[in-house]
Amino acid sequence: MVEAAIPEDLAAIGEIYAHYVQHSVATFELTAPDDAEWKQRFASVTEAGLPFLVARVHGEVAGYAYCSPWKARPAYRYTVEDSIYLAPAAAGRGVGGRLLDELLARCADAGIREVIAVIADPGPQNPSPFLHRRRGFTDAGRLTGVGFKHGRRLDTLLMQKTLS
Known part of the structure; x- marks a missing residue:
């Protein structure tokens, strides 16, 4: 089940994200955000009228997704x-697709026109480009060597979907 996140979900969200900060290059953050930072992120997203969602499997948070403003300037x-991040045990079970589908629907309802995905290290083992392409995102560009984590130089793939 995918639904709006609530403040009580933030601890589980933080645990999911911390896994990726510590063990992957899916995010370029080097230190996992603390509880106060998650509260700030949640407030920023929801106060902007943007979706912040969780997927629950057997009542537990199995993943989350949200959108944040692309840039601060008003023209954007x-x-x-x-x-979008999934608990490791939820990967490959369709949870990411359900989250992204609902996220896109709620973005459209909020009047959003363009959704950008910035995918770190879009190599063959990364399922994120496939997930996004299946939902109509197209490649918009690649930034080479812009990240450095776990002793590696990393690219980012930019993908884009027009909602209206």
Whole structure:
């Protein structure tokens, strides 16, 4: 089940994200955000009228997704960047697809026109480009060597979907 996140979900969200910060290059953050930072992120997203969602499996948070403004300048107000992370045990079970489908629907309802995905290290083992392409995102560009984590230089793939 995919539904709006609530503040009580933030601890589980933080645990999911911390896994990726510590063990992967899916995010370029080097230190996992603390509880106060998660409260700030949640407030920023929801106060902007943007979706912040969780997927529950057997009542537990199995993943989350949200959109944040792409840039602060007012001309970008109809463009957002998506973020989707799954608990490791939820990977490969369709949870990411359900989250992204609902995220896109709620973005459209909020008047968003463009959704940008910034995918770190879009190599063959990364399922995120496939997930996004299946939902109509197209490749918009690649930034080479812009990240450095776990002793590696990393690219990012930019993908984009127009909602209206």
